[in-house]
Amino acid sequence: MTFIGERLPRKEDPRLLRGLGRFGDDQDRPGQLWMRVVRSPVAHGRIVSISAPPGVITAADLPSDLRIPVRLKVQDIDLDEFLQPVLASQTVRYVGEPVAVVLADDPYEAEDIAEQVEIEFDELPVAVETGDGQLAAEFELGYGDVEQAFQNADHVVEIEFDVGRHSAVPLEPRALLADVDPATGALQIFGMTKVPVFNRDVLSRMLGIDENLIHVHAMDAGGGFGVRGEFYPEDFLVPWLARKLCKPVKWVEDRAEHLVAVNHSRQQRHVAAAAFDKTGTLLALRDEVLHDNGAYARTHGIIVPELTVAMFPGPYRVPVFNGRIRVMLTNKTPCGTYRAPGRFEGTAVREQLLDVAADRLGIDRVELRRKNLLAAGELPHTREMSTLGTDVVLDSGDYIGLLDKAMVEADRLGYFAEVEKLRAGRQAGLGVAMFLEKSGLGPQETADVMISPSGDVRVHSGGTSLGQGIETALAQVTADALGVDPAVITVINGDTNLQPFGGGSWASRSTVVGGSAVHRAALAVRQRAVEIASRMLEVAEEDLEVRNGAIGVKGAPGSSVTFADVAKACRPGSPHLLPDEPAGLTERRRFEVEHMTYPYGVHIVLVDVDAATGQVKVLRYLVAYEVGRAINPTMVEGQLLGGVAQGVGGALLEEFRYDDAGQPQAVTFMDYLMPTAAELPPIDILVAQDAPAPGNPLGVKGAGEGGLTAAGAAIAGAIRDALGLTGSVGCLPMTAERVRGLIKEGK
Known part of the structure; x- marks a missing residue:
């Protein structure tokens, strides 16, 4: 089962x-x-x-x-x-x-x-411009001699790129109720x-x-x-x-409060450069980032800018790298994380840099990527830097293989034929972007699994339900370990009394870390049930097998006890319990993480640009994503679909702007433009399970952010392709106003 x-x-x-x-x-x-x-x-x-x-x-x-x-x-x-x-x-x-x-x-x-x-x-x-703000932090990450690498290069390509300020706008704003016991407080x-x-x-x-x-x-x-x-x-x-x-x-x-009170994110200015030899082999990357953190350092501190530079090399073979960050405080809403924090920004800049480099070097943009991607045989690959307190060790994967699969799938679905057909009379373009994600941040997660005398199973997890389907995923993990129907499993997440050691749901960690803790706890309950059953049936443990919610003697179908029977036998005073053995069929286990796991993927997008209005219409979208092992493929696909929707918003529509007095110019949905169904294209999903993560027993990699990570990069690349630009598009979001500006400059 x-x-x-x-x-x-x-x-x-x-x-x-x-x-x-x-x-x-x-x-x-x-x-x-x-x-x-x-x-x-x-x-x-x-x-x-x-x-x-x-x-x-x-x-x-x-x-x-x-x-x-x-x-x-x-x-x-x-x-x-x-x-x-x-x-x-x-x-x-x-x-x-x-x-x-x-x-x-x-x-x-x-x-x-x-x-x-x-x-x-x-x-x-009032400080509105990032460069006019107060310096709160400055640091560098990287390895190798960057100056020497750039001096020795045959080709150097540099771009400037701004990522605009936007944030998550969940369907439900924040709400809080505190009830108090007058007697105890x-x-x-x-x-x-x-x-x-x-x-x-x-x-x-x-x-x-x-x-x-x-x-x-x-x-x-x-x-x-x-x-x-x-x-x-x-x-x-x-x-x-x-x-x-x-x-x-x-x-x-209320929504007006939400738009000025919760964490904003993204706003960064990059000056990025790549050094190549005469064959187009990447020698070094460099990125200087000015990060606008708003008025204060909130709970996330500086993890967004740190992730930006730590993840900037992506899935590529980068012999030498330097990333330098200056975190500035301005008179704007403070910033924090938003789905794919730092990676959305860095991926957009790096992939635009590679597109510009491909044109200047006279190399096909897909071939330039393929040439410089780490090969499967080079993994695991260690980079001499850390992020979120963990060393950067790219664990398992086949980046080139997934890129090739994505290109074959896009061809099969008619992406390339369609863009050529559209170009006959319109400004259509195709964008391709590779990305590297991170998931499964530790240091730990704890879970309890217990079986009641009725045979029902309860799981107390430290994760939280944010709409990602964690109850279902953890139930499937538990059912798999115990050999029971998921219908008898109840998962309770985020209750501090039931699970006082939980780490929560963030950083795409729920299934990787939380699921692994649940897996361990469920196996421990299963083992204890076998031990008790061996006493009940008076046979050796090695002569027992677990099947369909029962434990029976191998080769003797009529000799078995159910999990419910075993749970009853674990009540206090039971003759089947050893002296001082704890009552109850329940186990708590912790799963600890030293290194994150690194999923990866490819985005391919087809756009049509209206030269008169500057409006960008996303016509088709393909996401290919390596998830290691999909606990529930439908939920993985749903995560990727939702991510693309948010990515389209961040790439084309959503932006918090301020006037010179620091007054926000987007305080309602009249000004802060969200994508609707009308702005979203048909989305094709290719979920790969070719590179299970070696760092957890389930082999899973996080799926929560891959639909968004490369959306800005792919859409920017498609617009650049449609307009026939020689340089970078320069910024995100690519609003109609900005696209008209690019068209005017081109003319």
């Missing part, structure tokens, strides 16, 4: 399709108060005075010097002076920064009260999805209470994509107010 690799329906869907999901805004308590945040209307200024109705909370009412810590510290760079306060006390640094909070019996009254709060500011100079928290154990620990330190007094409940989430579930000011304010007032407190973010 095997369930890994099967296209099973998602276990989550029956309740979600019937409206029975448990989302943040679904939670209410009698007598709850509603919180509303008063946000700064200016980008930079000193707070002179706050005039407000009674009961309004400001920084003066909070414990002193509360700042939100960095969750992931890298490069030994101290960011403490740049951390965001819970409420601004003296100075505001971006439009949307929390200054005060109000409470009321309903959300409408809270909003009315918030509008009565008047804040007088002494406005200060214990908190029940609903809505803190993504990294609940980390958030619980941060909250316990900021409140000065024991972590066991905080229970973060597992919740559904209408999308996460990196921005939801980090620790924000509201995540302290809601539970702090609940304890202070001994009443439940609820807060629900």
Whole structure:
């Protein structure tokens, strides 16, 4: 009996399709108060005075010097002076920064009260351009003598490329409810999805209470994509107010708040160069990056810029590399991760650089890539640098083989024939981009698997459900290890009482690390069940076999016990338990990770450019992706489809712009343009399982980000091809306005 690799329906869907999901805004308590945040209307200024109705909370009412810590510290760079306060006390640094909070019996009254709060500011100079900001961090990653490599090169190609500021806009904005036990001060928290154990620990330190007094409940989430579930000011304010007032407190973010309050991402300026010998062999890469981090260093610290340079060489054979990052603070919304953080940006720049180089060297762009890709025999391949605290060791793969498969598939599907046909009367182009991803970040994940006397199986995982189908994937892993039907398995993710050691769902780690922990725990339960069954049946363990939820004697079909029977035999006082042997058929196991695993893929896209309007129409899209082993191929394909949709938005439409005063120009969907079904093309998916990951027992590689990683790169390449440019397109997103500018320059 095997369930890994099967296209099973998602276990989550029956309740979600019937409206029975448990989302943040679904939670209410009698007598709850509603919180509303008063946000700064200016980008930079000193707070002179706050005039407000009674009961309004400001920084003066909070414990002193509360700042939100960095969750992931890298490069030994101290960011403490740049951390965001819970409420601004003296100075505001971006439009949307929390200054005060109000409470009321309903959300409408809270909003009315918030509008009565008047804040007088002494406005200060505003830094909107990245280069005018404050330097918060500067570092380099790389290996080899870059200067010498470029001096010895026969050809050097350099481009400048900007990636615009955009972010995730999940269907569900943030929501949080904190209920309190007046007798003990214990908190029940609903809505803190993504990294609940980390958030619980941060909250316990900021409140000065024991972590066991905080229970973060597992919740559904209408999308996460990196921005939801980090620790924000509201995540302290809601539970702090609940304890202070001994009443439940609820807060629900509206869309206007979301667009100025949650982490933005992406905004970078690159100057990238490649050195080649006379045959087109890559000798070295260099990338200088100016990263706009907004007003503060939030929980992600500087991991996005670090990932940008650490992953910049991609799947290519790069003998020498240097990446230099300057992280700047500006008077804009602070930044963090967004699906494929750093890789979307770096891949777009590197692949555009290779397209320009191919033209200048007179080499076909696909052939230039094939020539410089690491061969299967060169893997594993170690690069003398680290990211996210782990050494960069590219584990398993066949990059050239996947590129060839993708080209064959695109030809079979008619991509090349169609672009040639379109070129007869229109400006059509084809983009091809290779990418390298990372997944399975540690350091650990913990899981519990238990079998009840009814025969039902429960899994307590440290992952969280963000819409990615983790319940289904972990159920399939458990079913495979135990040899039971997935229908009898219940998976509970992200409950800090049930699983107090969970790492959460982020960095494409849920199946790689969380699934491996579940796999270990399930095998341990299976082994214990065999041990108990051997006592029950009075036979040696080696004479038993597990089949269809039962343990029986080999060759004796009538002599067996079910898992339910074994679970009953594990009750306290059972004659089948040894002295001091713990009761219950349950096991907890931890899976630790030293190195990440590195999935990879190819994007091929066909676009049509309207020369009169500059509008880019994406006509067809192909993603080929190596996933190592697909627990559920349908869910992998769904992840890739969703990623492409977000990638099209980031490549063509979505951008947060600011005026000279630091005022955001995209605060509604009238200005922040999201892709709809009308903007999305038919998407073809090729999922490869040719290179199982050697670093985990399931052989899996993360699938959450591969649909997005190379979308900007492929679309930029297709536009460049359609317009016949000799240089780079220069930036993303390629809005109609910018495309018209390129056409005008070309003419």
